[in-house]
Amino acid sequence: MVDDLQAVQEARLVRRSRIAVAAIFCVHGSVTGSFATRVPWIQEHASVSAGQLGLSLAFPAIGASLSMPLAARISHRFGTRAAQRVLIALWTLALILPSLATNMLTLCAALFVYGATAGMADVAMNALGVEVEHRMGRSIMSGLHGMWSAGALLGSGVGTIAAHLDISARIHHLAAALVLTVLGMVASQYVLNIYPTDDEEAPPRFALPPKSALLIGAVGFCAVFAEGASLDWSAVYLRDVLTTSAGVAAGATTGFALTMAIARIAGDAVVNRWGPVRTVRVTGAVATLGGILVVTAPDPVVAMIGFGLIGLGVAVAIPLAFVAAGNVGTNKSQAIAGVATISYASGLVAPSIIGGIAQASNLTVSFIVVTVLTLGLVFFAPVLRPRTA
Incomplete structure (x- = not known):
């Protein structure tokens, strides 16, 4: 009782x-x-x-x-x-x-x-x-x-x-x-x-991400890179590559943000049914398809659909990376901090890398790089497998 x-x-x-x-x-x-x-x-x-x-x-x-x-x-x-x-x-x-x-x-x-x-x-x-x-x-x-x-x-x-x-x-x-x-x-x-328990040592004030979190961090890196590139450059892509108006171009960014929000809110039901590995494999493939549509788009509508699919595909990868990090080692916060640091670093470099590639060639080549990184989610997905005691 x-x-x-x-x-x-x-x-x-x-x-x-x-x-x-x-x-x-x-x-x-x-x-x-x-x-x-x-x-x-x-x-x-x-x-x-x-x-x-x-x-x-x-x-x-x-x-x-x-x-x-x-x-x-x-x-x-x-x-x-x-x-x-x-x-x-x-x-x-x-x-x-x-x-x-x-x-x-x-x-x-x-x-x-x-x-x-x-x-x-x-x-x-x-x-x-x-x-x-x-x-x-x-x-x-x-x-x-x-x-x-x-x-x-x-x-x-x-x-x-x-x-x-x-x-x-x-x-x-x-x-x-x-x-x-x-x-x-x-x-x-x-x-x-x-x-913490009495025998649990305090984590260091500053530390590199634990080795066990590096591959999990790779999932975060790929997802955040695609997210940052799409948020910052989708409107520019439609304006410069597909010569659309500013109003239509802005719609790509809004659509991307909305699909991400919707996918994350609905994502738990999918993860509970499929598990994290299968979910990220499928959503990574969806994001890759979206990237292919963007770089091959003959008109703004196809490109906007592509950006929406990228948002849909990368939305759950970051939350699942944090969950996987929480299963690593004895200190959840330290592992999560490591994955978060790698992910934030990706967000830091993504806009400048996209701009640098565009300056050297064009924005289409930049989003080919984004597409390759979304494909990385498919290959890195197994590192998110729940660990058993």
Whole structure:
């Protein structure tokens, strides 16, 4: 009787934690969406050129890559609940900083802090998501990342309205940061509170990704590269290669983002039915087909379908890479931080590599590279196989 009662209480706690972690993912995505829509305002008020802005926008990824290993250390020291509460608050409040920049130097510094807090909060919430998934015994990570996408769409929608109303980004981001901080801290009160065992060593402050996470990181690298390339260059591809209008070209980016969000929300049902390996093999093949359609498209409609298929194909690979990382070694947060670092590095280099290849040849060749990397998902999929004790 006592065991049954404890089991019921544990199940209730896990379900509550799942809802809380989903809310945290949504908050995290909302910060990203809120920032992205106000980049033109920030550029204007920081008085930076397009080239300087491009350089500045590399600093969030640099900050995230350098700070991610710290998240494991913080969770080990203070427990998962306190760590998540502090890290999500630092991330939401960091939204205020970029709009305060008055020159390139202050903008780079602000974006470095913005990226560093984003990375630490990202590792903490994914580690919690993996733990909840383990306790529930079924896939939930794809849906959690779908909540991130939904939050990004929500944040960008509010940001678009603020921009149309000509509201200062400083006012907009201050208000958004305060609201999101409260929501994030409230949600953090209901996540699982996990402390390390007495004999568990603290993870290092900074460390290279564990060897066992490198192949899993390759899945993240391929997926994030294709995601970053498609988000940043799909509209340019339609405009320059297929000579479409700016409005039609922008539709490719929107379609890509929507298919990713939908695929992630629906992805858990597919993963629960097929398992992670088969799912990534099939979705990787779908993304590869999308890449082939893009590079061979005779008209904008075919290219937009291709970008939609790329979004559909890469959507679940990242969540499943985090789950696989959580099965590696004795410290989930450290392995997840390693995979996240490799993935963020991919997001950092993807736009510049695509641009460099386009400069040397053309954008079609750039997306041939993207297509090859999506095919890599098919071959790397076996590293996502769940490990048994």
